[in-house]
Amino acid sequence: MQLVKVGLCAFGMSGKIFHAPFLKEHPGFFMSAVVERSKEESKEKYPDAIIFRSVEEMLRYADLELVIVNTPVQTHFAYTKMALEAGKNVIVEKPFTVTVAEAEELIRIADDQNLFISVYQNRRFDRDYLQVQKILSEGILGNLKEVEIRFDRFRTTPSGKDHKENPEQKGSGSLHDLGSHLTDQATQLFGIPERVFADVFSMKGEEFANDYFEVLLYYKDHLRVRLKSSVFTKEDHFAYKIHGDKGSFLQERTDQQESELVAGAIPVYGKEWTRPLSESDGLLSYLNENSETMKLSTQSLPGNYMNYYQQIYEHIVFGYALPSLGNEVVKNMKIIEAALESAEKGKIIDL
Structure with a gap:
């Protein structure tokens, strides 16, 4: 099975509960990087994931195909833009961004880069x-x-x-x-x-x-x-x-x-x-x-939230429909x- 390397932008409640467990149990994903600014809590359950101290550092050095922006909403625009400009596909937590204008700019960047944004509407x-x-x-x-x-x-x-x-x-x-x-x-x-x-x-x-x-x-x-x-x-x-x-x-x-x-x-x-x-x-x-x-x-x-990640995987590997596209969620x-x-x-x- 083709492996998709994933980077997680935070290891707080969202990362620990909604993302990391599904990435670990899905055979098509490999959580290869995680951002923890001062702690190393991910090591116990995810020892193979390299810990970075900032999103910028992770995007600069980690080998990733997919980045999950699960930080506070006020940072979604900056981190998603950063990931797209680094050539990565993005899953961004809801709410997508603070404003419609921010979301529309990210959608334009993703389209220009031939990348995708999916909003985690679990x-x-x-x-x-x-x-x-x-x-x-x-x-x-x-x-x-x-x-x-x-x-x-x-x-x-x-x-x-x-x-x-x-x-x-x-x-x-x-x-x-x-x-x-x-x-x-x-x-x-x-x-x-x-x-x-x-x-x-x-x-x-x-x-x-x-x-x-x-x-x-x-x-x-x-x-x-x-x-x-x-x-x-x-x-x-x-x-x-x-x-x-x-x-x-x-x-x-x-x-x-x-x-x-x-x-x-x-x-x-x-x-x-x-x-x-x-x-x-x-x-x-x-x-x-x-x-x-x-x-x-x-x-x-x-x-089953695993079905969200299964749809993400099938889109990346087989080109199937992408769940909760950015240009769909911007309407919300x-x-x-x-x-x-x-x-x-x-x-x-x-x-």
Whole structure:
């Protein structure tokens, strides 16, 4: 099997949980370099990876085909540009960049260099989202009228992460962080909306970046899609509520890949590796051909972030379709920018 040499720009939570384990277990990747500015924590599990003290040093000396930019969002533009100019393909963590203008410049550079940028939209591989995708593909709900997608947490105290919570840092806050997942799911399922209206602010106070948002997307054919997130949600809601003229589907957010990886689970190449659900996590209610109401409890199938890396590998080696292209994800960023403008001005923004 052809080996793809990869360099990891950071070995914090993202590197340890979402990237390094999958690179190690996938037989087509070799993590040959990792940036750790002062520590050497990667040595225990990844002794073959050369440790560099800066991204610049890694790009200068490491033999790499693919670079993963998993540093704070405020550095995504600079490091991705640096990697592209060094002739490397790039996976960049979400959110892609701080601004649309930055993302568009990186896309131009990648095109000029005949390289690719893929944004790590891992939530496309969550079990709950895949179940929603499946139900919608069956058309059982008829013409869709109203959709709500939520990503809530209960994190009422500051995390101490300046790049995420300091309102003076551009790109900080929940709208860029969790909103990048919700806008991606909305555009994947329903396309680009015509207009945006939003409420975005900090429930913890003005000294913190936004930790609450409600974004309303206006689509043609009278469809409304609402994206919501709060850090003051102790009890779970249905994460997805989808209503059409023939029925409704409610889906819980039940994917546990992140928590299992944090607990030490090892992803497996080529098969499912997460724990199965013990009960149903969805409710489907619809009218059958005789206009009778049918109610079903549903259970989603396992998701797998390894499939993201498998698609990356197949693109590099076989030229197959690339997941979450930069020029596709930049559309999500336009929604985020429109939402911030809407919240500031208190009006609907046309896209």
